[in-house]
Amino acid sequence: xxxxxxxxxxxxxxxxxxxxxxxxxxxxxxxxxxxxxxxxxxxxxxxxxxxxxxxxxxxxxxxxxxxxxxxxxxxxxxxxxxxxxxxxxxxxxxxxxxxxxxxxxxxxxxxxxxxxxxxxxxxxxxxxxxxxxxxxxxxxxxxxxxxxxxxxxxxxxxxxxxxxxxxxxxxxxxxxxxxxxxxxxxxxxxxxxxxxxxxxxxxxxxxxxxxxxxxxxxxxxxxxxxxxxxxxxxxxxxxxxxxxxxxxxxxxxxxxxxxxxxxxxxxxxxxxxxxxxxxxxxxxxxxxxxxxxxxxxxxxxxxxxxxxxxxxxxxxxxxxxxxxxxxxxxxxxxxxxxxxxxxxxxxxxxxxxxxxxxxxxxxxxxxxxxxxxxxxxxxxxxxxxxxxxxxxxxxxxxxxxxxxxxxxxxxxxxxxxxxx
Amino acid sequence: xxxxxxxxxxxxxxxxxxxxxxxxxxxxxxxxxxxxxxxxxxxxxxxxxxxxxxxxxxxxxxxxxxxxxxxxxxxxxxxxxxxxxxxxxxxxxxxxxxxxxxxxxxxxxxxxxxxxxxxxxxxxxxxxxxxxxxxxxxxxxxxxxxxxxxxxxxxxxxxxxxxxxxxxxxxxxxxxxxxxxxxxxxxxxxxxxxxxxxxxxxxxxxxxxxxxxxxxxxxxxxxxxxxxxxxxxxxxxxxxxxxxxxxxxxxxxxxxxxxxxxxxxxxx
Numbered sequence: 001x002x003x004x005x006x007x008x009x010x011x012x013x014x015x016x017x018x019x020x021x022x023x024x025x026x027x028x029x030x031x032x033x034x035x036x037x038x039x040x041x042x043x044x045x046x047x048x049x050x051x052x053x054x055x056x057x058x059x060x061x062x063x064x065x066x067x068x069x070x071x072x073x074x075x076x077x078x079x080x081x082x083x084x085x086x087x088x089x090x091x092x093x094x095x096x097x098x099x100x101x102x103x104x105x106x107x108x109x110x111x112x113x114x115x116x117x118x119x120x121x122x123x124x125x126x127x128x129x130x131x132x133x134x135x136x137x138x139x140x141x142x143x144x145x146x147x148x149x150x151x152x153x154x155x156x157x158x159x160x161x162x163x164x165x166x167x168x169x170x171x172x173x174x175x176x177x178x179x180x181x182x183x184x185x186x187x188x189x190x191x192x193x194x195x196x197x198x199x200x201x202x203x204x205x206x207x208x209x210x211x212x213x214x215x216x217x218x219x220x221x222x223x224x225x226x227x228x229x230x231x232x233x234x235x236x237x238x239x240x241x242x243x244x245x246x247x248x249x250x251x252x253x254x255x256x257x258x259x260x261x262x263x264x265x266x267x268x269x270x271x272x273x274x275x276x277x278x279x280x281x282x283x284x285x286x287x288x289x290x291x292x293x294x295x296x297x298x299x300x301x302x303x304x305x306x307x308x309x310x311x312x313x314x315x316x317x318x319x320x321x322x323x324x325x326x327x328x329x330x331x332x333x334x335x336x337x338x339x340x341x342x343x344x345x346x347x348x349x350x351x352x353x354x355x356x357x358x359x360x361x362x363x364x365x366x367x368x369x370x371x372x373x374x375x376x377x378x379x380x381x382x383x384x385x386x387x388x389x390x391x392x393x394x395x396x397x398x399x400x401x402x403x404x405x406x407x408x409x410x411x412x413x414x415x416x417x418x419x420x
Numbered sequence: 421x422x423x424x425x426x427x428x429x430x431x432x433x434x435x436x437x438x439x440x441x442x443x444x445x446x447x448x449x450x451x452x453x454x455x456x457x458x459x460x461x462x463x464x465x466x467x468x469x470x471x472x473x474x475x476x477x478x479x480x481x482x483x484x485x486x487x488x489x490x491x492x493x494x495x496x497x498x499x500x501x502x503x504x505x506x507x508x509x510x511x512x513x514x515x516x517x518x519x520x521x522x523x524x525x526x527x528x529x530x531x532x533x534x535x536x537x538x539x540x541x542x543x544x545x546x547x548x549x550x551x552x553x554x555x556x557x558x559x560x561x562x563x564x565x566x567x568x569x570x571x572x573x574x575x576x577x578x579x580x581x582x583x584x585x586x587x588x589x590x591x592x593x594x595x596x597x598x599x600x601x602x603x604x605x606x607x608x609x610x611x612x613x614x615x616x617x618x619x620x621x622x623x624x625x626x627x628x629x630x631x632x633x634x635x636x637x638x639x640x641x642x643x644x645x646x647x648x649x650x651x652x653x654x655x656x657x658x659x660x661x662x663x664x665x666x667x668x669x670x671x672x673x674x675x676x677x678x679x680x681x682x683x684x685x686x687x688x
Contacts, residue, residue: 364482369519369573372479373533373589374507374540383532387523391572394523 002035002052005131011058012134017104018111019137022118026133033127042125045307045339046278050246051221056193057163067157067185072400075155075183076100078140082159083166083194085138097148097178103139114141117171121199121229123282126251128223132195136169144178144206153181153209153398158196160188160220170198174206176231181209183401184226189218189245196224204231204258209397210238213405216245217275225251230290232258239396240267241405243412244275244304251280256318259289266392267296270412271304271336278307283325285318288348292323297392299385301332301416308340312355316347325355330362330385333419360388386413431492432457432628433597438489439653440477447473449653451489455597458625462639462664463632465650466672471632472516474650475601479513480506494596507533508540510596514586514603521573526585529573530555534592558591562618580611587618598622599630604638616641636668 009030012023036043067079076094079086085102094100103114118139122129144150160166174180186196194216202208208228216222222245228236240250254263269277283292298306312323329338340357362384370380389409396402433455440448447470455461465471477484478491480503491499498506521529534554535545546554552569559566562584574582583603590598600619604612619629619642631642639647639661647663648655651672657663 363519363521366519366521368481368503369515369521370529370532371503372481372507372513372515373529373593374504374536375532376504376536377502379532379536380504383524383528384521387521387572389523391523394572 002048004051004054004056005035007058008131008135015137017137018115019118019139021115023134026119026130029124030130030134033130036127042280042309045305046247046249046276048247050219051193051223054191054193054219054221055163056165056191058165065159065161067155067159068187070400070404073153073155073404074151075153078154078156078170080138080156080158080166080168082161082164083138083168085140095150095152097145098150099143099145100154101141103141104137106141110141114139114171117173117199117201119199121201121253121255122197122225122227123253126225128195129197129225129251132167132169132197132224135165135167135195136197137167139169139171141171141173142182143173144175144180146175147177149179150181153183155183155185156198157185158187158194160190160192160194162190162192164192166192166194166196168194168196171201172198172208173201174203174208176203177205178203179207181398183211183213185213185215186222186224187213187215188220189216191219192221194220194222194224196222198226200226200228202228202230202234202236205233206231207235208237210236211396211398211401212238212240212250214240214242214248214250214277216248217243218245220245221247223247223249225253227253227255228263229255229257230261230263232260234258234261236261236263236265237397238263238265239392240265240279241409242267242269242277242279244269244271244277244306247276249278249280253282253284254292255284256287256290259287262291263293265292265294266395268389268392269298269306270389270409270416271298271306272301272412272416273304274302275304276307280309282311283313283323285312285314285321285323287315288317288319288321290318290321292325294325295392296327297389298329298338299332299389299413299416300329300336300338301418303333303335305337306339308338308357309343310341310355311343311345312353314344314346314348314351314353318348319350321348321351321353323351323353327357328360328388329358330360330388331420332385332416381418385418386410389413429456431455432459432494433630434490434492436490438477438491439487440473441485441487442473442483446487447653448477451650451654453648453655455628455630457628458623459646460623460629460631460642460644462644462647463630463650463655464634464636464647464664464667467634469650470653471634471650472601475513475599475632478506478599479503479511504536507593508537512590512593512595512598514583514590514598514600516602516605518574518582518586520575520577522575524573525569526571526573527552527555527569530569530589530592533589537593554592558588561591561621562588563614564588579606580608580614583607583611583615584618587615590622591618595627597628597630599632601632602634603631604633604635612638613641636664639664
């Protein structure tokens with residue numbers, strides 16, 4: 001076990017608050033979980049060495065950063081600084097049917113009710129999920145009442161300073177027929193650790209549009225997750241954008257709890273230098289008649305490394321499941337690395353499933369088409385490589401967020417060198 | 421052999437004894453053709469004669485090997501050039517199957533094409549605003565909704581929309597020589613008429629056209645000055661527009677050559 005984890009456990013042991021009942025359960029699980037090594041399947045390609053070496057301080061430094069302005073994005077802003085929730089976030093007037101609660105100061109009834117929800121969606125196998133369970137204190141709960149559509153998005157920003165730790169935790173509940181957009185933003189480039197976990201309970205006929213921008217770079221370590229439970233005829237449209245850092249990983253789970261629910265997950269990552277980005281995505285088709293469309297793409301340059309594990313598990317009774325999983329990667333240098341493992345595990349016999357993982361080649365036909373119009377080969381290659389990712393930006397339902405992230409992706413891409 | 425009398429007048433395109441192969445199969449076996457500025461030539465012929473290959477070889481597609489011969493475009497030999505250089509030299513191929521490129525917007529593609537060609541001519545690139553104005557005009561000219569500029573290149577376009585998008589590129593690029601490869605394929609009469617009107621609007625004394633087609637019907641709308649019959653890699657008969665009518669009535673059976681393997685279309 002790492003020194004850091006030992007300290008973290010000691011810290012958790014000495015914390016006593018309303019979350020203690022949950023904390024003790026997760027602490028027990030954590031003590032039984034061995035610290036991952038190369039032989040641990042879920043961590044085979046992702047080393048925790050940078051975390052072991054990092055200088056981190058549990059007492060947060062002062063952080064006066066403010067979230068980046070996104071022009072035209074209408075949102076309620078929830079801000080965490082070094083893991084501490086900014087209470088000013090709660091002063092904005094909210095529309096009827098939307099409740100945002102900061103649990104440490106919430107009523108006893110709400111705290112008790114929240115304990116029953118806490119960690120019920122996020123599976124217990126995620127090591128850093130357990131760590132977040134025991135270290136998270138500033139828990140925020142968001143709820144949309146039955147049948148209510150909230151037009152303004154909720155933007156959750158996690159800001160982090162040098163040597164800080166941030167263990168943010170959010171629970172989102174969409175009651176029957178509700179609809180909401182949530183955009184999670186993680187940024188930072190200094191030595192730090194962020195475990196940001198969000199659980200989404202999407203009840204029957206509810207609709208969630210979700211974004212997670214995992215944009216930490218350089219020395220910012222990020223080990224977080226987002227976990228969705230979908231009720232009958234619920235609908236999830238999620239876009240996940242990843243930049244790489246010394247250590248950056250997202251675990252995501254989609255769990256079908258009611259029939260005729262649909263989830264579309266688009267994820268893309270752009271990695272350069274010695275960056276690492278790891279996405280573990282698991283979809284549990286536990287009930288019949290649900291549909292998953294999962295499209296994951298990456299561009300990996302220089303000596304960067306991408307890890308993708310996409311597991312779709314179709315349970316025995318989950319007949320009439322439709323599931324598609326695709327992972328395509330463009331490697332821009334000979335030293336760039338992608339470790340991809342799509343896994344379809346099917347126990348039902350009446351399902352339609354497809355999966356694939358490829359190291360993509362530029363489409364020669366498309367290249368010729370561009371060249372035949374006078375565009376140079378090198379320029380055409382750049383256009384097609386960028387187009388490979390841009391296609392998923394085009395699919396983002398929120399145009400404002402698409403136009404906000406597009407130039408950042410374009411700039412990041414422009415700095416990448418093609419050497420192969 | 422073409423029966424057009426060679427003249428001393430300047431040519432837009434002169435193809436001399438062109439032999440070309442694809443995957444070690446000889447397709448063009450001594451093609452000769454002379455196109456003067458402003459002329460419209462139709463190349464007709466049975467499947468496998470080498471019609472599409474002619475367009476690909478001239479435009480410089482990978483995988484098509486020139487074994488022998490020359491092609492001079494407005495005084496410049498083009499067969500040694502890269503595809504993009506040929507385009508910059510003024511050659512334009514309207515594809516039979518325009519490629520869908522999701523993620524690259526049509527507008528970005530059009531601007532990159534026009535910029536590249538302007539740059540090659542030593543002209544300054546248009547600003548985004550200037551270009552947008554030109555693109556919108558071209559879009560209207562070919563009767564495509566403006567939203568098509570924002571969409572991915574040909575992404576989800578119908579057959580007719582793809583052909584109109586080719587036409588839009590032609591309008592913006594102002595080439596010297598346009599090769600239309602089976603532009604009528606997959607189009608109904610109405611769609612074909614729209615495309616034909618667009619092509620006719622681009623005819624000018626300093627622009628030439630080669631219309632490659634299997635059927636005569638497109639030539640009802642775009643009147644050719646000359647019609648050539650291509651068979652087994654060379655031109656076996658040439659004439660005026662009436663030759664197309666003759667072919668329609670009699671088919672290609674009188675050419676006693678067996679059609680060769682289908683090698684046109686998508687070589688992927």
